[in-house]
Amino acid sequence: MAKVSSKRNKNQKKGLSTRKTVVLGVLLTMAITIIAVVLYVFIYSFSYVHGDLKIDLKQYRYSQNQTSFIYAYNSKGDPVEVARLYGTINRVWVDKEDTNPYIAKCYVGLEDKRFYEHKGVDWTRTIAAVVKYGGSQGGSTLTQQLIKNLTEEDEVTFVRKYKEILNALNLERYYSKEDILEAYLNTVYLSHGCYGVKTASETYFGKEISECNLAESAALAAITQFPSKYDPILNPDSNKERRNYCLKLMLDQDLITKEEYEEAINYDIKFQLNKKTESVNNVAYSYYTDAVINQVENDLMAKYGYTAKTASDKINYGGLKIYSAVNPKVQKAMDSIFANRDYVADGTVQASMTILAYDGRVVGIEGGIGKKKGKRELNRATDSPRQPGSTIKPISVYGPAIDTNAAYWSKTYANSASQTVNGEPWPKNQGGMGGGEMVTLQYGLAQSYNTISARVLADVGLHTSYSYLSKRFMLKHLEPNADESYSPLATGSLTHGVTTLEMAAAFQAYGNGGKYNEPYFYYKVEDASGNVILDKADHDSHKAVEPATAEIMNHLLQTVMTMGTGTPYNVDGQITFGKTGTTDEDKDRWFVGGTPYYVGAVWYGYDIPAEIYNVWNNPAGNLFKYVMDKVHANLGYKEFPTAPSGVTDAYYCTNSGLLGSNGCPTELGWFRSDNMPSYCYGHAAPKSNDSGGSKGDKKSGDSDSSSSSDSTDSTQASDSSSSDENTTPESESPAPESEGEE
Numbered sequence: 001m002a003k004v005s006s007k008r009n010k011n012q013k014k015g016l017s018t019r020k021t022v023v024l025g026v027l028l029t030m031a032i033t034i035i036a037v038v039l040y041v042f043i044y045s046f047s048y049v050h051g052d053l054k055i056d057l058k059q060y061r062y063s064q065n066q067t068s069f070i071y072a073y074n075s076k077g078d079p080v081e082v083a084r085l086y087g088t089i090n091r092v093w094v095d096k097e098d099t100n101p102y103i104a105k106c107y108v109g110l111e112d113k114r115f116y117e118h119k120g121v122d123w124t125r126t127i128a129a130v131v132k133y134g135g136s137q138g139g140s141t142l143t144q145q146l147i148k149n150l151t152e153e154d155e156v157t158f159v160r161k162y163k164e165i166l167n168a169l170n171l172e173r174y175y176s177k178e179d180i181l182e183a184y185l186n187t188v189y190l191s192h193g194c195y196g197v198k199t200a201s202e203t204y205f206g207k208e209i210s211e212c213n214l215a216e217s218a219a220l221a222a223i224t225q226f227p228s229k230y231d232p233i234l235n236p237d238s239n240k241e242r243r244n245y246c247l248k249l250m251l252d253q254d255l256i257t258k259e260e261y262e263e264a265i266n267y268d269i270k271f272q273l274n275k276k277t278e279s280v281n282n283v284a285y286s287y288y289t290d291a292v293i294n295q296v297e298n299d300l301m302a303k304y305g306y307t308a309k310t311a312s313d314k315i316n317y318g319g320l321k322i323y324s325a326v327n328p329k330v331q332k333a334m335d336s337i338f339a340n341r342d343y344v345a346d347g348t349v350q351a352s353m354t355i356l357a358y359d360g361r362v363v364g365i366e367g368g369i370g371k372k373k374g375k376r377e378l379n380r381a382t383d384s385p386r387q388p389g390s391t392i393k394p395i396s397v398y399g400p401a402i403d404t405n406a407a408y409w410s411k412t413y414a415n416s417a418s419q420t421v422n423g424e425p426w427p428k429n430q431g432g433m434g435g436g437e438m439v440t441l442q443y444g445l446a447q448s449y450n451t452i453s454a455r456v457l458a459d460v461g462l463h464t465s466y467s468y469l470s471k472r473f474m475l476k477h478l479e480p481n482a483d484e485s486y487s488p489l490a491t492g493s494l495t496h497g498v499t500t501l502e503m504a505a506a507f508q509a510y511g512n513g514g515k516y517n518e519p520y521f522y523y524k525v526e527d528a529s530g531n532v533i534l535d536k537a538d539h540d541s542h543k544a545v546e547p548a549t550a551e552i553m554n555h556l557l558q559t560v561m562t563m564g565t566g567t568p569y570n571v572d573g574q575i576t577f578g579k580t581g582t583t584d585e586d587k588d589r590w591f592v593g594g595t596p597y598y599v600g601a602v603w604y605g606y607d608i609p610a611e612i613y614n615v616w617n618n619p620a621g622n623l624f625k626y627v628m629d630k631v632h633a634n635l636g637y638k639e640f641p642t643a644p645s646g647v648t649d650a651y652y653c654t655n656s657g658l659l660g661s662n663g664c665p666t667e668l669g670w671f672r673s674d675n676m677p678s679y680c681y682g683h684a685a686p687k688s689n690d691s692g693g694s695k696g697d698k699k700s701g702d703s704d705s706s707s708s709s710d711s712t713d714s715t716q717a718s719d720s721s722s723s724d725e726n727t728t729p730e731s732e733s734p735a736p737e738s739e740g741e742e
């Protein structure tokens with residue numbers, strides 16, 4: 001063009017005679033240019049249309065913009081839908097044969113009567129539209145509308161319209177009319193956030209599209225041309241007018257009979273915005289659903305290397321089926337306690353709770369008190385680490401002590417500060433200093449004496465203790481150097497803290513024979529084509545402690561509930577183990593415990609740590625009991641698993657902590673068979689030559705000490721079911737000594 005105009009400028013100075021030639025030249029140039037352009041466009045168009053498939057409907061079907069579902073298994077073991085996931089788009093695919101006989105005809109009749117004759121473009125209408133609107137709008141076939149829905153390009157330009165035509169022609173070369181109709185029915189926008197006829201029928205009629213009659217189908221088709229104007233809820237009269245127009249066209253095109261027409265015209269449609277679908281749009285997902293989504297997102301990123309955005313898009317638009325591991329009964333019981341504030345002290349205090357089955361399955365979770373208002377709100381149970389206080393001791397001190405044979409049930413320790421920190425004796429017990437008397441490990445644990453956990457920790461060693469927390473019990477928020485020291489490990493003053501999820505997961509080992517099973521919120525995830533893309537059957541499961549340790553810890557933690565700080569929180573009708581926790585200045589309250597069915601952890605406190613007041617007992621323990629009583633209401637009595645070997649129960653002298661002999665006041669304890677204490681002779685005259693030493697115990701040796709153990713005397717009548725007799729007496733030096741390993 002530049003050339004042409006410059007020529008003209010040059011030629012302007014010449015005479016009239018040359019003007020004709022110039023004009024001719026210009027016209028010729030223009031004609032050639034136009035021919036070239038037309039030829040180019042034609043060749044481009046031809047090769048585009050006849051070339052490879054440009055828009056793959058199958059790809060779309062399986063990968064894009066489909067609603068994901070979360071299912072939970074009901075008591076019969078059937079998956080039931082608990083949530084639908086989508087951003088603002090509500091799409092659920094339906095195969096054409098699962099629609100109804102009318103809906104496709106409604107669209108053909110109303111939107112594209114030559115659908116079965118054209119090859120993607122209705123030229124008659126297109127030319128008419130070009131004349132009328134300059135080609136930018138109108139005259140679109142269903143195929144063209146489908147292209148627009150798929151490409152989501154709806155700006156009004158000639159170029160877009162042109163590309164749409166090429167794509168429509170291309171698409172029709174590869175797909176049957178029925179495939180195209182099916183894709184169309186699944187992508188058409190029908191107001192109220194509905195894409196596709198399935199979600200629309202659910203939204204407007206509360207039923208499946210397969211159950212919609214002709215009139216209802218026509219009402220849906222009527223929305224299409226101008227969704228807000230013909231929205232049947234917002235503008236029922238406009239919808240009716242357009243719907244009747246649709247039926248008339250269908251009759252004229254012989255798509256329906258006169259009888260069908262009459263019946264549909266006179267049918268009184270009941271529109272009722274389906275509460276479920278509607279509320280799902282603004283649903284505040286439960287804490288459980290939030291946690292499922294988080295875990296699926298993390299697992300997708302880990303397994304497939306997705307970015308957070310991609311993983312999130314997959315979840316929200318990928319048509320995934322997520323099979324949640326929630327136990328609806330347990331979750332419901334938890335909701336009934338946590339959803340209102342009747343069970344807590346005041347208006348701003350918070351709490352969280354996690355309940356696990358012993359294979360790591362998270363059966364219920366609560367991330368806060370009160371009504372949950374939004375999606376992905378702060379879930380304190382998974383996201384808010386807090387100081388665990390004394391609930392750390394069973395996993396940082398006592399479990400490792402039993403597991404490494406650094407100590408045993410009845411080993412005695414002085415109830416007094418063992419260190420000086422900043423010039424002060426450390427640690428103190430809740431409510432004061434210990435008096436320096438010797439108490440057993442069991443008693444110190446049951447009474448939650450910091451003095452005893454600090455001394456047992458010294459037997460265990462800091463490094464060993466820390467590595468149990470990090471490598472065996474998998475605490476996630478440890479601070480490598482800072483937390484590998486006395487105060488964090490012996491009294492729970494960790495740098496960052498723990499969540500109820502972590503604590504329930506750690507304590508499960510004391511109810512399941514010693515295993516740590518990674519907590520899981522879902523069983524598996526399927527993609528839109530039904531392939532399993534994530535499977536929690538392969539979740540991490542490793543030995544946290546020896547089965548013998550687990551059994552002993554279980555019994556130790558039962559004594560917290562029978563004679564220690566946990567007595568108010570026993571679950572009705574079930575054996576219960578547990579541990580209480582309180583942090584400095586009473587800013588956090590904890591309870592972690594379990595029955596043979598479930599293990600749970602509760603935290604109670606303020607989001608901004610502050611002193612807890614106005615409470616009775618341990619409010620975390622109270623919540624534990626409220627919830628667990630409900631959860632276990634219809635569950636029968638059951639026992640904890642016992643270790644196949646390696647555990648010996650025996651009566652020990654409550655004075656010396658050694659195995660009891662005649663005259664000793666005794667109680668029943670549980671011991672590693674390879675770490676039995678020797679016999680006490682402080683309370684009876686030692687008999688000579690009585691030592692046996694056969695059973696497992698490492699230390700045998702000198703002397704004396706008595707015979708026939710037990711002495712069932714005083715104390716333990718009720719509890720004494722068990723067979724202490726099997727322990728052959730051991731001999732030993734008087735002082736209960738240990739080997740402090742690390």
Ligand SMILES: [Zn+2]
Binds near residue numbers: 653664665680
């Ligand atoms: Zn004794």
